[in-house]
Amino acid sequence: xxxxxxxxxxxxxxxxxxxxxxxxxxxxxxxxxxxxxxxxxxxxxxxxxxxxxxxxxxxxxxxxxxxxxxxxxxxxxxxxxxxxxxxxxxxxxxxxxxxxxxxxxxxxxxxxxxxxxxxxxxxxxxxxxxxxxxxxxxxxxxxxxxxxxxxxxxxxxxxxxxxxxxxxxxxxxxxxxxxxxx
Numbered sequence: 001x002x003x004x005x006x007x008x009x010x011x012x013x014x015x016x017x018x019x020x021x022x023x024x025x026x027x028x029x030x031x032x033x034x035x036x037x038x039x040x041x042x043x044x045x046x047x048x049x050x051x052x053x054x055x056x057x058x059x060x061x062x063x064x065x066x067x068x069x070x071x072x073x074x075x076x077x078x079x080x081x082x083x084x085x086x087x088x089x090x091x092x093x094x095x096x097x098x099x100x101x102x103x104x105x106x107x108x109x110x111x112x113x114x115x116x117x118x119x120x121x122x123x124x125x126x127x128x129x130x131x132x133x134x135x136x137x138x139x140x141x142x143x144x145x146x147x148x149x150x151x152x153x154x155x156x157x158x159x160x161x162x163x164x165x166x167x168x169x170x171x172x173x174x175x176x177x178x179x180x181x182x
Contacts, residue, residue, distance in 0.1 A: 002049050003051070010165070055078045077108075090134070106165050
């Protein structure tokens with residue numbers, strides 16, 4: 001059975017380093033035997049179909065192929081359409097009332113628990129807020145991610161230890177659902 005997936009690459013094509021041209025990423029995915037390969041923007045989103053593997057093995061295969069082709073390691077998270085759709089449907093914030101720069105999702109390689117974030121004084125960061133979902137962290141940052149003190153806290157190594165995490169704005173979150181729809 002063929003499934004459509006999104007591959008989320010962490011930290012590429014930012015600030016002039018770790019360049020992964022999207023045409024080469026598409027060719028790399030096709031070379032791994034995947035079909036219907038497309039990319040979105042230049043910041044590390046690819047959509048493809050596959051009839052073999054699971055999300056973790058697909059991510060590991062792509063990570064290895066990128067390392068071999070480009071000479072540097074890139075963390076990759078792969079998620080299927082059903083998961084991406086559930087992330088949108090389960091958003092704890094009123095997404096329709098917010099602009100894309102105010103709402104972000106951090107996709108994570110493993111489940112998150114409240115205990116990991118117990119040291120964050122949530123009241124001190126208001127009106128910014130975060131909520132946990134299924135291998136996802138939703139962040140409401142009314143002034144945008146770049147000005148968010150809460151986002152800075154959430155990205156600290158002690159909080160991300162042991163997981164791969166990559167963040168997308170709400171427009172990209174929604175676009176990936178559309179792109180993976182069969």
